[in-house]
Amino acid sequence: MRTVTKDNITQAFLDYCSDDTEPRVRFVLEKLVSHLHDFVRETNLTHAEWRKGLELLEKTGDMTDPERNEFVLMSDVLGLSSLVDMVNSPDEGTPSSVLGPFHILGAPDLPVGGDMKQDNDGAAVIVKGHVRNPDGEPIKGAEIEIWQTADNGLYSNQDNQQTEYNLRGHIMVGDDGLYQFSTIRPAPYTVPGDGPVGELLRATGRHPWRPSHLHFIITAPGYRSLVTEVFPSDDEYLDEDAVFGVREQLVMEYVEQNDVTAIPDGMEIAERLQAPFFTVDFDFVLAEEA
Ligand code: BEZ
Ligand code: FE
Numbered sequence: 035m036r037t038v039t040k041d042n043i044t045q046a047f048l049d050y051c052s053d054d055t056e057p058r059v060r061f062v063l064e065k066l067v068s069h070l071h072d073f074v075r076e077t078n079l080t081h082a083e084w085r086k087g088l089e090l091l092e093k094t095g096d097m098t099d100p101e102r103n104e105f106v107l108m109s110d111v112l113g114l115s116s117l118v119d120m121v122n123s124p125d126e127g128t129p130s131s132v133l134g135p136f137h138i139l140g141a142p143d144l145p146v147g148g149d150m151k152q153d154n155d156g157a158a159v160i161v162k163g164h165v166r167n168p169d170g171e172p173i174k175g176a177e178i179e180i181w182q183t184a185d186n187g188l189y190s191n192q193d194n195q196q197t198e199y200n201l202r203g204h205i206m207v208g209d210d211g212l213y214q215f216s217t218i219r220p221a222p223y224t225v226p227g228d229g230p231v232g233e234l235l236r237a238t239g240r241h242p243w244r245p246s247h248l249h250f251i252i253t254a255p256g257y258r259s260l261v262t263e264v265f266p267s268d269d270e271y272l273d274e275d276a277v278f279g280v281r282e283q284l285v286m287e288y289v290e291q292n293d294v295t296a297i298p299d300g301m302e303i304a305e306r307l308q309a310p311f312f313t314v315d316f317d318f319v320l321a322e323e324a
Contacts, residue, residue: 044071090230097229106135107231110277111240124258126168127321131263131279134249136189141179144203147300149216154201156185156218158311159288162298164211165252165318172211173320176254179204180215183246187223216303219288219312222246222269225276235276242276245269250318257320264316288312 035046047067051060073079097104109115115132123130144150151158165176181202183189190200201220207213224242227235235242247263265272265280267287272280291297292309301307 040075044068047071090234093230093233102226103135104229104231107225107229108234110134111225111231111235113278116278124321124324127258127319128260128262128317129281129283130261131281131284132277133251133261134263134277136191137179137181137249137251138191138199138202140199141181141202141204142199144180144205144215145302146205146208146212147214147298147302148203148205149302150180150201150203151216151218151303152200154184154218156221158216158303158307159219159314160214160216160298160301160303160311161248161314161316162212162214163314163316163318165207165213165254165320166211167257168319168321172207172209173254173257174207174209174211176207176211176252176257176320177204178207178213178318179249179251180217181249182217182220183223185218185221187221214298214301216301216307217248219266220246220248222271240276241274243271244275244277245271245280247279252318252320254320256323258323260318260320262318264314286314286316288314 035042035049038046044067048064051063074084077083094104094108106115110132119130119132165173165178167173179202181189184193184196184201186193188196190196190198190202201217203215205213205215222243222245225231225244227242232242245265246269247265249263250260252260252262262284263279264284264286267285272285289312291311291313294304294307294309296309296311296313297304297307298313
């Protein structure tokens with residue numbers, strides 16, 4: 035195309051792609067470039083705004099290293115990570131939610147009823163429930179990974195006062211699909227605001243807080259793996275999560291218990307636990323593998 039105009043430039047881009055372009059690559063790029071071109075036409079983007087956008091990307095790259103990926107965080111606060119998650123999730127089962135940057139491999143094994151609280155400060159909680167299939171039947175041998183913040187709002191890999199695997203565990207459920215463990219109530223925390231993501235949040239009058247949550251990865255042969263989080267119903271940031279991770283079906287209740295008779299059978303912490311403490315009951319439903 036010789037005379038490129040603002041109206042035919044999108045078609046020109048497509049014409050320049052060779053016929054042997056892999057169909058999915060062609061389709062995704064066609065959509066991406068169409069939306070980018072429409073964005074410029076619809077906003078009448080100025081040179082200064084275009085440069086500002088490129089600067090933001092450059093700073094995002096500068097801030098990214100093997101320990102911290104500012105691009106992922108940018109995608110998180112724009113709602114992109116959650117949207118990719120949602121369009122790839124099955125309609126049935128417990129919804130997925132963001133993985134976040136603080137998951138590490140190798141969490142220690144925890145028996146069903148095991149104690150993850152250990153000597154952590156914070157309100158004690160017993161979390162229990164079942165892993166089920168969409169028909170409500172228990173999934174034998176499902177594996178659950180759990181990780182969470184300590185009482186100071188930091189994960190073990192953000193805080194050198196904590197041991198490497200503090201507040202992390204791996205449970206293999208039995209034939210009844212039951213999981214249970216004791217831990218502390220995690221604290222809400224902020225996403226890092228010292229880079230371009232922080233700049234973007236401030237420019238739009240947004241805060242960096244996430245509601246407190248427990249992270250879970252649940253896997254079982256024959257089922258789709260589930261990466262998700264569970265949030266308390268009384269968290270002040272539930273309706274304004276900085277990374278758009280909350281779904282109604284992921285909200286649970288911390289029930290305050292004032293009597294040790296509320297401790298379920300088989301809890302390692304039973305002898306040490308004093309009231310008051312909290313209990314949480316939350317079932318996970320895994321979708322069958324396609
Ligand atoms: C988290 O839940 O750990 C998290 C998720 C997205 C961005 C930052 C933190
Ligand atoms: Fe988190």
